[in-house]
Amino acid sequence: MVYKILLISIILIPIFGTIVGLLLGRKNEKYRNIFNILTCGIELLIVSALYKPVFSGGIEFVYPNIMATGLYLKLDPLRYIFVWMTIFAWFLTLIYSTQYLIKYKNRNRYYSFFMLTLSSTLGVFLSENILNLFTFFELMSFTSYALIIHDEEEYSHGAGRAYIIMAVTGSLILLMGLLLLFDYTGSLNISELGYKLRSLGGIKYLISWLIIFGFGVKSAMFPLHSWLPKAHPAAPTPASAVLSGILIKTGIFGILITVGELMEGDVLFSAIIGVLGLVNMVLGGFLAMFQTNVKKILAYSSMSQSGYLIFAIGLMGILNEEGGVAIQGTLYHAVSHAMFKVLLFLSIGIIYMVLHELDINKIRGFGKHKKTLKIVFLIGLLSSIGFPGFNGFVSKTLIHDALSKAHIMYNSSLFSVIEVLFTLSSSFTVAYMLKIFVTVFLEKNEHFTGQYKKYIKKRAIIPLIILGVFCIYTGLNPKFLINIINPSLDILNVTGVYVYSKIYTFKNINSSITSIFIGILIYTLFIKKYLRKEEDGKLIYKNPTLNWFKIDENIYIPIFLFVYRTSLKIFKYIDKCMVTVFRNIRKEYFREK
Known part of the structure; x- marks a missing residue:
């Protein structure tokens, strides 16, 4: 029971740190900085202390009736590597941030989103239920977006716009894959999906590629990489460090899970x-x-x-x-x-x-x-x-x-x-x-x-x-x-x-x-x-x-604008047709009256 409490605390402690740090920062920034570092240090100690129980059999936490299918967290040797790496890098980057951000504006906001991004990133790595993983993945996109646009300059907003468009597009396509996955298998638990996908035939490739698209955006997989060279230079350097060193790994983790567990190492797919x-x-x-x-x-x-x-x-x-x-x-x-x-x-x-x-x-x-x-x-x-x-x-x-x-x-x-x-x-x-x-x-x-x-x-x-x-x-x-x-x-x-x-x-x-x-x-x-x-x-x-040729400016934006304008015309035509139909129905109704 103690280990389960420690497991859920890995996600909750940074959220608690966000709230308390935000309040402390309004009164005294020095106390906020110390508190944030202590919070992250405690996180690192907790994860380090869980090494033996994790490698002795793993730890699971299940809480029903959250996110419809329940909250299912798991810390096994594979996830442990990503979780420890994340907290260790975050802890050192947080110490560094207290010096780097001295002359920056909106420091309180930065630290709040920095800690929230930590919580959501850890949630991605700990989720055994793939819908839970998607939820934390989406939260991470929005909290990290606030870090990218922190400077609030024209370039930062442009980079943030490119990032969030790609992130949301990827997430929607990922969600489409997850909905198909649940529809065909009736399960969302990662450890069960590989067995259930075996008998699906060709549809499993469509489902897996939709999922890979979503994770591919975050891992900067070609040709979904266009946001990366814009976002990393725009963010404050400590944020760039964790974006590059850690957040990319959430996409890698998703690809690893898809290839290794869902597709069970299918040779053509791999x-x-x-x-x-x-x-x-x-x-x-x-x-x-x-x-x-x-x-x-x-x-x-x-x-x-x-x-x-x-x-x-x-x-x-x-x-x-x-x-x-x-x-x-x-x-x-x-x-x-x-x-x-x-x-x-x-x-x-x-x-x-x-x-x-x-x-x-x-x-x-x-x-x-x-x-x-x-x-x-x-x-x-x-x-x-x-x-x-x-x-x-x-x-x-x-x-x-x-x-x-x-x-x-x-x-x-x-x-x-x-x-x-x-x-x-x-x-x-x-x-x-x-x-x-x-x-x-x-x-x-x-x-x-x-x-x-x-x-x-x-x-x-x-x-x-x-x-x-x-x-x-x-x-x-x-x-x-x-x-x-x-x-x-x-x-x-x-x-x-x-x-x-x-x-x-x-x-x-x-x-x-x-x-x-x-x-x-x-x-x-x-x-x-x-x-x-x-x-x-x-x-x-x-x-x-x-x-040179730019994939976003020369392909993605023209396609997006074409789809947007075409859809606008189509729906405008449908709208006119529907108005005409209902108008005629109404006339017929009153004529009969």
Whole structure:
């Protein structure tokens, strides 16, 4: 009973914190900040304390007559990874926020929605009833929207508009899939749906693709990614950090549940998911290289890293019962990306705190003399490119091993092409991260020497150091995280566990170094030579993609306007017909009278 109370408290505590924090903030902002941090700290302690009971059999909480079908929460080893990762990142980001937001307006509103977003995000991961999951998913969209438009500038409102339109559209299509799902199966409990979908035939593919559409929006899956490069730069940096590091994972979690539990690793379905993930990996990395806004680079990077996760989920289904290594790679990279992406965003946020600028040409050389900031950003960089000794190396090695396993299993030359694209995507990551690091942290700029140290407080730096230590520890000690991940394989009915002692082999290290070397060449021969132009005696980066084809402006908006205007005319015609019919009926009625 105690464990059940603790389980429901994971969702309720942030809501309680929102109400109390809002009231405290009106009286004393310092007390509000302390209270919020304590609230999130208690959350982290509760989840950490639940480790043993969760891995001993899991915890469930059922309360009938809520949301029509009842509230059904579950914390098992798979969900635990996402829940702990979320609270840990949120706790550190909250500490950082108390420094970052000092000069911001509407701070009380920000913290309220920040805590509400935490509650709804945790609700997504804890829901065993898929209708509960949808409800929390929708709440998360609206609470995070308030974070995106927080600055209330024209760009923020435009980004928020793009985000909420995509989010609501995705949610409506997801709901359509859930209604069909319930109509055909009579159940909404995730653990039961896979068994019941087996006998449905072709309709299960329609249902699953409708569900994938909704989750695909949140995970920035191509071609539903257009909101991401707008929303992440618009939000305050702490919000961008959790949007990129954590909220994307709600979509990934949904895709994982759909492929692994609902479709039970259907090979054709998984193959298409894998292809979409591969497109994300390559396209996101390619577009990131062109950007000049640093947060946009990191936003497109998140699209690419999300692609690794979607690709790995696809591999899980392709490998079927042998897909254990793909799930290990998926969950390891979910945690790795959350940590190094939050670290990178918060590092850039410190620069914005001081300069109020994100253009790479204007912040050039700022970090050259900021040793601590340079080191923590470098850790994030090395993690993201998969350098040996950092967590990104472990997770990408696991995913690559799953790809090699699929290559051997199917013996198709197509997998050789995929191997090349996988390496190319990793090389793009090296190239765009070098673009940031070399320009901001290595180049000289006489305007920035050391006079800004007073703006960089410990409460902003300490979270970065903790994240950096985590990235290194889970990179050097893969056993720690893999042992936590392995029980999740039973939940998804896969085997083929990868032995962590095989990660640091010559072959894997050589593969990583090869992609890094290619990335350095791309940076040197393409980014420095092609994307830098001389202007007023200075070499500055240009972004030619500003004039390129845009999927939202050139496809989504015209389609939306066409459907809207056509529907308007159709319903106007129907309305006229109905008025005419009723008028004639009325005339006939009175004539008979």
